[in-house]
Amino acid sequence: MEWRGGWSGERWVIPMASLDQDTLNRVDDDLLRPLMATSRRYFVASSLVGLIVLTAVAVFGYQVWRGIGVLGINRPVFWAFYITNFVFWIGISHAGTLISAILRLANATWRRPVTRCAEAITVFALSIGAMFPIIHLGRPWLFFWLVPYPSQRTIWPNFRSPLLWDFFAISSYLTGSVTFLLLPIIPDWAVVRERAHGWRKRLYRVLSLGWRGTPRQWNRLETAMHIMAVVIIPVAVSVHTIVSWDFAMAPVPMWHSTIFGPYFVAGAIFSGIAGLILAMALLRKCLHLEEYLRPLHFDNLGKLLLMMSLLWFYFIVAERLTTWYGNESSEMAVFWATQRGAFAPLFWIMVLCNFGIPFPLLAIKKLRTITGTVIASSTIVVGMWIERFLIIVPSLARKYLPYAFGSYRPTWVEITVTAGTFAAMGLLYLLFVKFVPIISIWELKVGLRATLPARAAWRQKAAPWSQCRDLRGRPNAGEAVLAANLMAKEPRE
Amino acid sequence: MNKDAVYGLYPNPESAQRAVDALEEAGVPERDIVIVSAEPFEDYPFGRRDHRTLMPWIAVLAGVLAGLMGFLFVAFTQRAYPLPTGGMPIVSPWPDGVITYELIMLGAILATLITLVVTARSPEGTSHIYATEVAQGKILVGAAKVRAENSAKIEAALRNAGAFSVVGSKPGA
Numbered sequence: 001m002e003w004r005g006g007w008s009g010e011r012w013v014i015p016m017a018s019l020d021q022d023t024l025n026r027v028d029d030d031l032l033r034p035l036m037a038t039s040r041r042y043f044v045a046s047s048l049v050g051l052i053v054l055t056a057v058a059v060f061g062y063q064v065w066r067g068i069g070v071l072g073i074n075r076p077v078f079w080a081f082y083i084t085n086f087v088f089w090i091g092i093s094h095a096g097t098l099i100s101a102i103l104r105l106a107n108a109t110w111r112r113p114v115t116r117c118a119e120a121i122t123v124f125a126l127s128i129g130a131m132f133p134i135i136h137l138g139r140p141w142l143f144f145w146l147v148p149y150p151s152q153r154t155i156w157p158n159f160r161s162p163l164l165w166d167f168f169a170i171s172s173y174l175t176g177s178v179t180f181l182l183l184p185i186i187p188d189w190a191v192v193r194e195r196a197h198g199w200r201k202r203l204y205r206v207l208s209l210g211w212r213g214t215p216r217q218w219n220r221l222e223t224a225m226h227i228m229a230v231v232i233i234p235v236a237v238s239v240h241t242i243v244s245w246d247f248a249m250a251p252v253p254m255w256h257s258t259i260f261g262p263y264f265v266a267g268a269i270f271s272g273i274a275g276l277i278l279a280m281a282l283l284r285k286c287l288h289l290e291e292y293l294r295p296l297h298f299d300n301l302g303k304l305l306l307m308m309s310l311l312w313f314y315f316i317v318a319e320r321l322t323t324w325y326g327n328e329s330s331e332m333a334v335f336w337a338t339q340r341g342a343f344a345p346l347f348w349i350m351v352l353c354n355f356g357i358p359f360p361l362l363a364i365k366k367l368r369t370i371t372g373t374v375i376a377s378s379t380i381v382v383g384m385w386i387e388r389f390l391i392i393v394p395s396l397a398r399k400y401l402p403y404a405f406g407s408y409r410p411t412w413v414e415i416t417v418t419a420g421t422f423a424a425m426g427l428l429y430l431l432f433v434k435f436v437p438i439i440s441i442w443e444l445k446v447g448l449r450a451t452l453p454a455r456a457a458w459r460q461k462a463a464p465w466s467q468c469r470d471l472r473g474r475p476n477a478g479e480a481v482l483a484a485n486l487m488a489k490e491p492r493e
Numbered sequence: 494m495n496k497d498a499v500y501g502l503y504p505n506p507e508s509a510q511r512a513v514d515a516l517e518e519a520g521v522p523e524r525d526i527v528i529v530s531a532e533p534f535e536d537y538p539f540g541r542r543d544h545r546t547l548m549p550w551i552a553v554l555a556g557v558l559a560g561l562m563g564f565l566f567v568a569f570t571q572r573a574y575p576l577p578t579g580g581m582p583i584v585s586p587w588p589d590g591v592i593t594y595e596l597i598m599l600g601a602i603l604a605t606l607i608t609l610v611v612t613a614r615s616p617e618g619t620s621h622i623y624a625t626e627v628a629q630g631k632i633l634v635g636a637a638k639v640r641a642e643n644s645a646k647i648e649a650a651l652r653n654a655g656a657f658s659v660v661g662s663k664p665g666a
Contacts, residue, residue: 021504024630148570156574159567160581160588168595176602183609191531194628209610212623218533219544220613227552227605235598242591442532445630449532 027444028191031437034287035192041286042430049426056420060135063413068138072411076404077396080389081414082136085421087388088271089129090170090243091264092381095272096122097177098236099304101229110300112447113292113439117283118276119181120438124428125275126177128421130170133163135417162245169242173235180228183221186211187442240268247391253330254323254395263315270308270354271384274377277301279429281374283438292439295370302373305380306362313355333398333405342407343394346386353383498622499647500527500635501656506534512634512654513539519643519650521636527622529633539634548608552601559600564593624660631657 063070073080096118103111134143146167148157157164190211193204211217244264247255277298284293323331338347358376361367397406432438503509509528516526523542534540568584575583624633634654636647644661651659 021630028629148566156570156576158576158578159571159592160576160578160585165588165591165595168592168599172595172599172602175599179602179606183606187531191628194625213529213531213627214543215528215530215533215540216543217613218530218535218540220546220548220609222533222535223546223548224605224609227549228602231552231598231601231605235595235602238591238594238598445532 023448024445027441027448028195030289030291031439031441031444032192032195034433035435035437036195038434042434045286046427046430049423049430052423053420053427056417056423059413059416059420063417064140070411070413072409072414074406074408076399076406077393077408079136079392079396080408081410081418082132083392084385084389085418086129086132086136087243087264087392088385089125089132089421090240091268091271091384091388092275093122093125093129093173093177093272094236094240094265094268095125095276096120097173097180097232098122098269099273099276101180101232101236104225104229105233109447109450110296112443113289113294114276114280114297114301115443116181116184116436116440117280117438119177120429120432120436121272121275121279122177123174123181124425124432126170126174127428128424130174133166162242162249165242166246169235169239173232173239176228176232176235180225180232183225183228184440184443185436187213187221188437188440191441192437237265240265247395252395252399253328254319254334255391257319257322259315259319259322263319266308266311266315267384267387270305270312271381273301273305273308274380274384277305277373277377278381281370281377283433284370287433287438289439292444298370298373299368302362302368302376305358305373305376306368309355309358309362309380313359316351316355330398330400333402334394337394337398338390343390346390350383350386350390353379354387497639498527498635498637499639499644499651499659499661500622500624500633501651501654501659502624502626502631502633503654503656504631506530506537506540506632508655509534509632509634510537510539512651512656515650515654516634516636516647519647521639521643521647525637525639527633527635527637529623529627531627531630534632546608546612548605548612551608552605555604556597556601559603560593560597563596564589567592626657 071080071082096115100111100115100118100122103115133146134140137143146157146164148159148164148167157167186208189204189208190213193201193208196204241261241264244260248257248260250256280293280297280301283289320335323335337343357379361372361376393408397408399405501512503512509530513526513528517523528539528542530540567589571584571589577583581588622633622635622637624631627633634651634656639647639661648659648661
């Protein structure tokens with residue numbers, strides 16, 4: 001067999017020379033360092049978030065002991081902070097699997113350092129979000145009444161209830177997301193297995209499921225990943241659509257709308273990308289992954305975020321304009337409560353956070369830096385939480401008959417449990433990076449190897465980075481720069 | 494001495510491909526050629542070996558079956574324990590469709606996972622061949638079930654292809 005190189009007329013076709021051993025070792029060292037060594041800062045950070053989580057758990061225990069009278073919910077605002085958290089975290093969970101699956105199917109080569117970080121967010125956010133319907137229950141120990149199983153009490157769940165659809169949707173999504181996260185980790189755990197000692201070696205031997213890396217295993221893994229990517233996208237879309245139906249199926253003012261499905265899905269992707277950018281920025285700083293999570297990744301995700309910000313604004317305008325034009329009295333009560341009533345400050349903060357601040361930061365190229373995208377993402381996360389709150393509470397507080405109007409003010413219990421969920425996200429992430437390389441080692445190496453033709457072309461001054469292609473002709477400038485930097489032979493961007 | 498397996502370690506996919514070609518020329522049957530790497534090499538013929546799989550079809554079939562079973566479960570339950578709700582029929586196709594859809598997807602996901610675990614196992618006789626250097630980026634190419642009289646020939650073929658080192662392992666090693 002022979003591999004010959006040369007200019008094919010459109011791109012360089014040259015042998016895929018090997019990555020030198022130093023580069024391979026450096027990639028391993030950089031990405032396995034967090035697993036092998038634990039700094040004092042790590043313990044401090046873990047203890048801090050762990051303490052907040054424990055406090056939240058204790059407060060939840062207090063709520064169970066005293067009953068949900070300790071919450072701010074009341075008649076008619078039965079759903080408030082906890083259901084806001086449920087919708088918010090399920091939305092954040094769309095960051096990973098959906099983005100990762102779309103980028104995989106689109107063969108976006110810059111995805112490689114990003115995907116695992118995103119997939120982990122999905123699993124953690126979904127786990128946190130799925131707890132809230134249980135936390136919200138007056139008697140949480142009876143949550144299994146929701147599970148469809150043969151019961152001698154003849155209390156059968158009503159399959160026509162959207163709350164039961166949630167059970168099926170979230171179960172499927174959680175199963176799919178965990179599978180989607182774990183499959184590409186197996187080869188990396190095999191690498192860790194060979195480097196670890198003692199109990200860690202035994203642990204990773206079990207976790208790597210006897211992975212060796214035969215062509216048969218690689219082909220099966222990649223086929224499975226491809227199927228999962230195809231399956232997980234419609235599941236992710238359905239999950240948040242069904243979450244939206246928890247509201248839209250009820251004849252409550254400003255809930256009973258056909259726009260809710262796509263509106264929720266768009267909002268979920270929007271907040272998910274913002275959450276992903278924040279997580280990436282933290283990991284980049286804390287784990288010293290500057291060479292891997294590059295400005296290019298933030299720039300590309302920033303563009304996606306810009307598109308979603310515009311889409312979110314479109315949905316808000318479409319929803320508000322339709323309501324205002326219809327001028328239906330019960331809906332207008334909710335409309336005005338949010339536009340210029342008690343909820344107006346929150347509404348305008350939401351618009352500012354989701355559109356006013358992010359739009360210029362993301363639209364102007366000079367501002368779309370790492371700092372710019374992080375600021376935009378931070379405001380979006382806040383804005384999207386407020387958006388979820390404004391979907392739920394004003395509609396319940398202004399439901400039809402004025403004598404039944406109510407108000408809502410959260411108590412310290414709800415605030416503490418909500419803070420605990422953000423700390424839980426941090427804690428889960430901290431634990432995750434101790435056991436799993438946060439960037440897929442094997443996928444990164446595949447990407448680096450694929451850029452070698454592009455890198456060679458650059459060295460021959462035949463093509464600028466922007467025109468670099470891999471062997472299959474796909475644009476690959478980002479990883480070509482990464483490869484060059486890791487090999488320390490060509491200048492930085 | 495009768496050796497069970499002989500393998501070489503290669504620094505790059507080009508030399509690994511040369512080794513695979515050399516083993517085939519030396520008369521080693523394809524099923525006895527072992528390749529182990531820390532990353533996939535789809536752009537090379539050796540990386541595309543054994544790539545045919547029914548996994549997508551199994552996922553589709555499992556999805557259809559799971560959806561069908563899910564619909565029947567829901568429909569029979571609704572008939573067995575009727576819960577009149579909002580003027581909807583007892584067996585309501587739209588809401589039941591939501592659950593059927595989710596179970597189709599769940600069936601496909603679980604079938605994919607199970608198929609991967611079952612079919613990714615190595616064939617008998619080749620499963621014990623491994624070297625820790627693979628985790629450092631080397632590519633292992635070798636032959637299982639090597640007869641003593643062929644051993645030298647195969648070792649030479651592996652060495653000539655550019656192996657860092659060639660190792661022979663005893664049966665049961």
